[in-house]
Amino acid sequence: MTPKRPKWPGITWRPCVRESGPWILGVNPWVYDFAAYNLWARPAGLLVCLDMLSKAGARTALMDCMDRTWQDQPWPAAGYTGAGRYPRTVLPRPGVLADVPRQYSRYGLPGDRVEKALARLDPPPDLILITSIMTYWYPGIVAAVRMLRRLWPGVPVCLGGVYATLCREHALRLDVDLVISGPLEDEDNWAKVWNLLGSSPPELPRDAGMSLDTSFYTQSGYSVIMGSRGCPFRCSYCSGYRLYPGFRQAEAGLLFEHIRREYMRGIRDFAFYDDALLVNARNLLIPLLDKIISSRMEIRLHTPNALHVRYLDLEVCRLFYRAGLHTIRLGFETGAFGSRPDRKLASDEWSQGMHNLLQAGFEKEQMAAYVLFGLPGQDNAEVLQSIREVRRWGIRPELTQYSPIPGSEMFEEAKNYTWLDLDDPLAHNNSIWPCVPGGFTWAKRNYWSRIAAGA
Numbered sequence: 001m002t003p004k005r006p007k008w009p010g011i012t013w014r015p016c017v018r019e020s021g022p023w024i025l026g027v028n029p030w031v032y033d034f035a036a037y038n039l040w041a042r043p044a045g046l047l048v049c050l051d052m053l054s055k056a057g058a059r060t061a062l063m064d065c066m067d068r069t070w071q072d073q074p075w076p077a078a079g080y081t082g083a084g085r086y087p088r089t090v091l092p093r094p095g096v097l098a099d100v101p102r103q104y105s106r107y108g109l110p111g112d113r114v115e116k117a118l119a120r121l122d123p124p125p126d127l128i129l130i131t132s133i134m135t136y137w138y139p140g141i142v143a144a145v146r147m148l149r150r151l152w153p154g155v156p157v158c159l160g161g162v163y164a165t166l167c168r169e170h171a172l173r174l175d176v177d178l179v180i181s182g183p184l185e186d187e188d189n190w191a192k193v194w195n196l197l198g199s200s201p202p203e204l205p206r207d208a209g210m211s212l213d214t215s216f217y218t219q220s221g222y223s224v225i226m227g228s229r230g231c232p233f234r235c236s237y238c239s240g241y242r243l244y245p246g247f248r249q250a251e252a253g254l255l256f257e258h259i260r261r262e263y264m265r266g267i268r269d270f271a272f273y274d275d276a277l278l279v280n281a282r283n284l285l286i287p288l289l290d291k292i293i294s295s296r297m298e299i300r301l302h303t304p305n306a307l308h309v310r311y312l313d314l315e316v317c318r319l320f321y322r323a324g325l326h327t328i329r330l331g332f333e334t335g336a337f338g339s340r341p342d343r344k345l346a347s348d349e350w351s352q353g354m355h356n357l358l359q360a361g362f363e364k365e366q367m368a369a370y371v372l373f374g375l376p377g378q379d380n381a382e383v384l385q386s387i388r389e390v391r392r393w394g395i396r397p398e399l400t401q402y403s404p405i406p407g408s409e410m411f412e413e414a415k416n417y418t419w420l421d422l423d424d425p426l427a428h429n430n431s432i433w434p435c436v437p438g439g440f441t442w443a444k445r446n447y448w449s450r451i452a453a454g455a
Contacts, residue, residue: 021057021058021059022057022058022059022126022197022199023058023059023060023061023123023125023126024050024053024058024060024125024126024127024128025060025061025062025063025118025127025129026046026047026049026050026060026061026062026063026128026129026130026131027062027063027064027065027129027130027131027144027148028043028063028064028065028066028067028131029065029130029131029132029137029140029141029143029144030065030066030107030108030109030111030140030143030144031066031106031107031108031137032091032104032105032106032107032137032139032140032143033104033105033107033136033137033429034100034102034103034105034429034431034432035102035431036086036105036107037084037085037086038066038078038083038084038085038086039083039271039302039304040081040083040224040271040302040304041066042212042214042217042223042224043064043066043131043133044224044226045131045160045161045162045183046062046129046131046160046161047062047212047213047214047216048183048184048209048212048213048226049129049131049160050129050213051205051211051212051213052185052204052205052208052209052211053129053193054213055205056202056203056204056205057202060213061125061216062216063114063117063118064216064217065108065109065114065140065144066107066108066109067109067217067220068109068219069109069219070113073109073113074087075087078221081269081300081302081326082220082221082222082269083222083302086107086108087108087109087110088105088106088107089106089110090104090105091104091105091106092104094139094426096420096421096424096426096427097426097429097432100432100439100440101440101441101442102431102432102440106140106143108140111143111147114147115147115150115151118147118148118151119151124151124152124155125152125155126155127155127156127157127193127196127197128152128155128156128157128158129158129160129193130144130145130148130157130158130159130160130161130176131160132160132161132162132163132164132171133161133162133163134162134163134403134428135162135163135166135167135405135406135425135428136403136426136427136428137163138163138167138171138174138425138426139426141159142174145157145159145174145175145176146175149175156177156178156196156197157175157176157177157178158176158177158179158180158193158196159171159174159176159178159179159180160179160180160184160189162243163425164179164180165181165182165242165243166239166242166243166405166406166407167425168181170425177196178192178193178196180192180193182243182245183209183229183244184209185204185208185209187204190204207250209229209248210226210229210248211250211254211258212224212226214258214262220267221267221269222267222269222270222271223259223262223267223270223271224271224272224273225258225259225270225271225272225274225301226250226272226273226274227249227250227274227277227284227285227288228247228248228249228250228274228275228276228277228279228284229244229247229248230244230245230246230247230248230275230276231244231247231275231276232247232279233276233344235344235408236408236410237372237375237402237405237408237409237410238405238408239405239406239407239408239411242407247276249280249283249284250284252283252284252287252288252291253287253291255284255288256288256291256295259292259297259299260295260297263297263299268298268299268300269299269300269302269326270299270300270301270302271301271302271303271304272301272302272304272305273305274305275305276308277303277305277307277308278312278316281311281316285316286315286316286319289316289322289323290319292323292324293319293322293323300326300327301320301323301324301325301326302325302326303325303327303328304327304329305329306329306330306331306370307328307329307330307331308331309330309332309345309350309353310344310345310346310349310353311353312352312353312356312357313356314359314360316356317356317357317359317360317362318360318361320360321360321361325362326366327366328357328362328366328367328368329367329368329369329398330353330367330368330369330370330395331344331345331369331370332350332370332371332386332389332390332397333345333370333371333372333386333400334371334372334382334383335385335386335388335389335390336382336385336386350389354393354395364393364395367395367396368396368397368398369390369395369396369397369398370398370400371386371387371390371397371398371399371400371452372386372400372402373400373402373448374401374402374430374433374434374435374436375402375410375435376402376410376413376414376416376417376418376435377413377417377435378402378435383399383448384451387399387451391454396452397452398452399448399452400430401430402414402430402434402435403428403429403430403434404418404422404427404428404434404435406422414434417435418434418435419439420432420434422434
């Protein structure tokens with residue numbers, strides 16, 4: 001028999017058939033940054049962990065400080081696909097960022113409302129699991145930990161995610177009981193979390209690491225799809241292989257059932273979270289798109305993480321079109337095809353991929369291509385060349401500012417091109433243009449914006 005739903009105002013709770021299991025609170029902290037925009041964002045890693053823990057017998061709940069949560073909470077109006085702005089509170093710039101001519105803010109829910117809602121939880125959680133995403137967002141984690149310690153001084157706090165993995169030594173300075181580096185389904189990490197609860201680790205669920213629990217978002221206008229974990233590429237500017245070694249893909253049937261369940265509760269917009277969605281397309285993507293088409297569900301698909309253009313053959317493009325792909329982001333990166341830092345795309349592959357998208361019926365207005373900007377030692381002429389190549393196809397270039405990522409091949413090189421101390425994760429912030437001579441200025445930003453817009 002499923003236990004009754006506790007009276008936890010504003011906190012979404014997932015029932016569990018075992019009343020005696022521990023209950024675990026997941027927390028997605030605030031974002032502290034110069035800018036933040038919601039491109040169908042969800043804390044995927046945390047949702048994976050909560051799914052695993054629930055299936056292993058825990059009762060789970062979520063406080064997402066980056067979600068509206070309460071119907072009466074003021075929130076900027078989202079676009080019709082669900083993407084939009086976050087509310088923000090202006091804050092003083094921290095020391096290392098004191099000279100950056102931009103406004104620093106906390107994005108997300110009001111801190112006092114979050115604390116009041118959590119204070120009403122009865123009983124308090126047995127364990128708190130905090131996620132981390134961008135390395136330079138760690139001030140949001142610090143604020144969340146301080147709040148949680150005020151509320152429940154004796155409840156153990158476990159920190160995981162991107163920052164915890166890539167900046168482990170820095171994360172160990174925070175007031176948490178356990179720092180998990182890498183995925184929770186790693187047997188050592190799984191055991192550490194359950195040992196923190198004073199329990200022996202139960203057996204890992206069959207689909208450990210490959211299933212997201214999105215049921216916490218009861219008022220959401222969008223959902224996410226995670227068909228794979230990891231990436232088979234090792235681009236010099238990326239440390240994805242440090243976050244998730246190897247490459248795994250889900251079963252198309254189980255992924256379709258996830259979409260169908262979300263559709264039945266009214267969701268029409270779905271964002272793919274895969275880093276390598278098109279790899280081994282016949283194993284996952286093509287069967288999934290076939291199922292969506294056969295179901296006649298009218299949905300909109302979005303690819304904010306960028307598609308690998310070399311894999312956009314005509315068959316895949318046509319299936320994407322029929323299945324409802326709405327927002328297309330392409331990983332162009334740079335037009336210097338002979339000296340790319342990722343070796344993922346050749347000139348003829350770029351042209352063929354664009355031809356296939358247009359032939360399949362997509363409009364140019366649906367597309368944009370990410371262009372890397374601010375790489376260590378990057379020549380402005382290379383950026384101009386890249387922008388012109390993208391605009392030659394009539395689609396919008398989006399400048400993607402480089403962030404020095406610990407563990408990546410390019411990180412050590414970045415130290416030779418920055419005036420910042422990269423041992424402080426705040427210096428990884430791409431909004432300050434850490435490897436551009438002189439850093440960010442509004443004059444330089446406006447110049448590149450005009451160039452990208454074709455002015």
